[in-house]
Amino acid sequence: MKEDLKNLTYYVYKHTFPNGKVYIGITKKNPEKRWQRGYGYITQKPMWDAILEFGWDNIKHEILYEGLSEEEARKKEHFLIARNKSVYGQNGYNSTTGGFESRTVYDIRFEMPILKLNQEGKIVEKYDRLEDAAKELSLSPIKLLDVCINNGERKKLLRGSHPVDMLDRLPEKEINELYFINGFMWEYEERIVQYSMNGEFVAEYHNSNEATRATGIKNIYRCCNGRVDTPSAGGYVWRYVAHSFDRFPVGNIDKKKKL
Incomplete structure (x- = not known):
């Protein structure tokens, strides 16, 4: 056909x-x-x-x-x-590496909790899964994912040594397309959990940056995002709060691949 x-x-x-x-x-x-x-x-x-x-x-x-x-x-x-x-x-x-295989990261991110914020940055509503919010909005999950990622990157720019706010730099039309849906901002609830290699709870952090500052361990976000080349970081397993250790078991990890 x-x-x-x-x-x-x-x-x-x-x-x-x-x-x-x-x-x-x-x-x-x-x-x-x-x-x-x-x-x-x-x-x-x-x-x-x-x-x-x-x-x-x-x-x-x-x-x-x-x-x-x-x-x-x-x-x-x-x-x-x-x-x-x-x-x-x-x-x-x-x-x-492109192709459909890169969607594995998307699948994980679709199941993460997200926040709906007003234009002053105050939380209006929480959703347990990005996909649930997308259905309620009758939107493609990828569109909502893009907006969440953009707002996450904007927060990094604002936290940097030379803060930049893209809301002051872009035309209103582009701002609405990149950072807002229906007049609201959307972003991930980024809390993550640190586990031992045996799955025992160690600590919880607001986001990967806070975890890195507290522990000195790098590549935590790569582990949280399910990167196959980063099953652990600093001798620990890291997961977003939305995901359990059991859901993404580490198994037998080649020590050479630990970061």
């Missing part, structure tokens, strides 16, 4: 930076709207830093494929990331 043309709307694109590093991406939006002259990547710190360093107009932007289904686009994304070795730490700025 011929595929419905309305589903053949995905683009695969490539950004090549002056330092030779690349980024491979897919989008259902018009690519120019996705990129926003670089502001579309403000929550992806290594790439955003490179955009600030080189300037958007000095980066080569290519549409490699268009008119693809989501499955076709994700397969090409995965292949091209592998061919270009463009994952962080290699030759590029991709944070995952």
Whole structure:
């Protein structure tokens, strides 16, 4: 059966930076709207830093494929990331290996508790799962996920040594698209729990930054997000409050992989 043309709307694109590093991406939006002259990547710190360093107009932007289904686009994304070795730490700025396999992190994040806040930043309502809030709003969970991530990154910028508030820097239309849904902000409830390798409770923290300050342990957020390359950090297992130790058991961990 011929595929419905309305589903053949995905683009695969490539950004090549002056330092030779690349980024491979897919989008259902018009690519120019996705990129926003670089502001579309403000929550992806290594790439955003490179955009600030080189300037958007000095980066080569290519549409490699268009008119693809989501499955076709994700397969090409995965292949091209592998061919270009463009994952962080290699030759590029991709944070995952692409394709459908990267959805494992999405699945975890869909089940995390989130907060609904008014424009003054006060909590209006709590939801046990992002997916539940998305259903109530009749929204795609990915849209709500994007807004939660954007607000999380905004909080990091505000906490930095040189605080930046994107609400003071972007046009109102972009602010509403990136940080608000129905006039409310949405963000994760970031509390996390520290366990021993045997699953015994050790401590609870408001977020991974607080845990790192208290323990000196790095890569805690990677462990919480279910990264297979970071099953533990500092000799402990870390989970978001929404997730139990039993749900994501560590099993026999190769000591060489502990961070």
